[in-house]
Amino acid sequence: xxxxxxxxxxxxxxxxxxxxxxxxxxxxxxxxxxxxxxxxxxxxxxxxxxxxxxxxxxxxxxxxxxxxxxxxxxxxxxxxxxxxxxxxxxxxxxxxxxxxxxxxxxxxxxxxxxxxxxxxxxxxxxxxxxxxxxxxxxxxxxxxxxxxxxxxxxxxxx
Amino acid sequence: xxxxxxxxxxxxxxxxxxxxxxxxxxxxxxxxxxxxxxxxxxxxxxxxxxxxxxxxxxxxxxxxxxxxxxxxxxxxxxxxxxxxxxxxxxxxxxxxxxxxxxxxxxxxxxxxxxxxxxxxxxxxxxxxxxxxxxxxxxxxxxxxxxxxxxxxxxxxxx
Amino acid sequence: xxxxxxxxxxxxxxxxxxxxxxxxxxxxxxxxxxxxxxxxxxxxxxxxxxxxxxxxxxxxxxxxxxxxxxxxxxxxxxxxxxxxxxxxxxxxxxxxxxxxxxxxxxxxxxxxxxxxxxxxxxxxxxxxxxxxxxxxxxxxxxxxxxxxxxxxxxxxxx
Numbered sequence: 001x002x003x004x005x006x007x008x009x010x011x012x013x014x015x016x017x018x019x020x021x022x023x024x025x026x027x028x029x030x031x032x033x034x035x036x037x038x039x040x041x042x043x044x045x046x047x048x049x050x051x052x053x054x055x056x057x058x059x060x061x062x063x064x065x066x067x068x069x070x071x072x073x074x075x076x077x078x079x080x081x082x083x084x085x086x087x088x089x090x091x092x093x094x095x096x097x098x099x100x101x102x103x104x105x106x107x108x109x110x111x112x113x114x115x116x117x118x119x120x121x122x123x124x125x126x127x128x129x130x131x132x133x134x135x136x137x138x139x140x141x142x143x144x145x146x147x148x149x150x151x152x153x154x155x156x157x158x
Numbered sequence: 159x160x161x162x163x164x165x166x167x168x169x170x171x172x173x174x175x176x177x178x179x180x181x182x183x184x185x186x187x188x189x190x191x192x193x194x195x196x197x198x199x200x201x202x203x204x205x206x207x208x209x210x211x212x213x214x215x216x217x218x219x220x221x222x223x224x225x226x227x228x229x230x231x232x233x234x235x236x237x238x239x240x241x242x243x244x245x246x247x248x249x250x251x252x253x254x255x256x257x258x259x260x261x262x263x264x265x266x267x268x269x270x271x272x273x274x275x276x277x278x279x280x281x282x283x284x285x286x287x288x289x290x291x292x293x294x295x296x297x298x299x300x301x302x303x304x305x306x307x308x309x310x311x312x313x314x315x316x
Numbered sequence: 317x318x319x320x321x322x323x324x325x326x327x328x329x330x331x332x333x334x335x336x337x338x339x340x341x342x343x344x345x346x347x348x349x350x351x352x353x354x355x356x357x358x359x360x361x362x363x364x365x366x367x368x369x370x371x372x373x374x375x376x377x378x379x380x381x382x383x384x385x386x387x388x389x390x391x392x393x394x395x396x397x398x399x400x401x402x403x404x405x406x407x408x409x410x411x412x413x414x415x416x417x418x419x420x421x422x423x424x425x426x427x428x429x430x431x432x433x434x435x436x437x438x439x440x441x442x443x444x445x446x447x448x449x450x451x452x453x454x455x456x457x458x459x460x461x462x463x464x465x466x467x468x469x470x471x472x473x474x
Binding site: 162164174175177178181182185186188189191235236246249250251253254256311312313314315316 | 327328329356357358373376378383436440441457459461465466467468471472
Binding site: 004006016017019020023024027028030031033077078088091092093095096098153154155156157158 | 169170217225282283300301305307313
């Protein structure tokens, strides 16, 4: 029979939603479930290295300038206020001893949570494999997602 | 075997999303399903009393000033326009005889929908049990969610 | 036993989220699953014709002026920038040979994906059947959704 399964699509690239996603993912893994996180669209920012983009073409260059990778640049879904809200939330998380997204990534990997990067978005936004963090286990499209999720007990879109 | 189950995580604290969540929750309960709503992050605002916050510390005070509790303060996810859109939507709901969120909370409780408040967010945002409405059935973290959701036929993240 | 089933509630009326929803829907249909897309709230804009609204009453007129239907008017969930981000994204999609939402609607219908329009939202926003595209298979409320989703292997809220 195998373990129970959970899949999480992380579409949003916001700090608060990333927090929720990793909280659920590590919680489920702790309880013995197989967990796969599919990072797509803005969610890819969470697993991008914090480095200068090298995109070609004006549009992709512009997008990569605005749409910065790395957990330090994740905005809030509310009260972002040009970055003040995000800084505030990071401070609150620290004060409440809630691990940062970077720390949650480490914990998730220790618990064997699987990270999948969406190749369709990577093509669309000109994001290469080299610019993603080493913790990514697989690069795949929607077929891989459906294959996993159809046997999942919990499937979320965040 | 028991009834079929549905769990809904309400992460968003917006009027339109609250409407969707309660519509699904009460609909499912009417059809005989066991329904649990997990209020987390901004979604906690839906089940907060409409009262002045008493948070300590500048950051938490600031957050509680901006992030007002109570169903009257829920913004819209689009066309919020400093509150005009929200007022408009509440008027439209009334005109279309769609119950308000306050009324939906009453209906949900009559249908035995279970309300769970996320303790992690409560700690992060300095929200105490006393500031939440009496309709809350339980205070719990991610383990309780996973336990419920793994046996659910429908699990949504809103 | 029949095929495995997937349901997707499309609450958001944004280009990027529509893209994700149709990508999953057509992917699942290609793999032999029964797919139903429930368009509700802002998501209804995706299946509205691109035409002038004829709403009565100041509020509904105002809403229909701002909340334009048709796939051409879908904003982005991030970096919308008064429409520049959306135009940019459409250009990027074209460059990366990713089909437009209009093209995805055609593909979805060829793969027998079922389109359901939410009657509650239609009443709330004064959207009539005639103003929706012909590809809509059914007009229904939450009971129909629950009925489908309770037997679904994958149920998403986007």
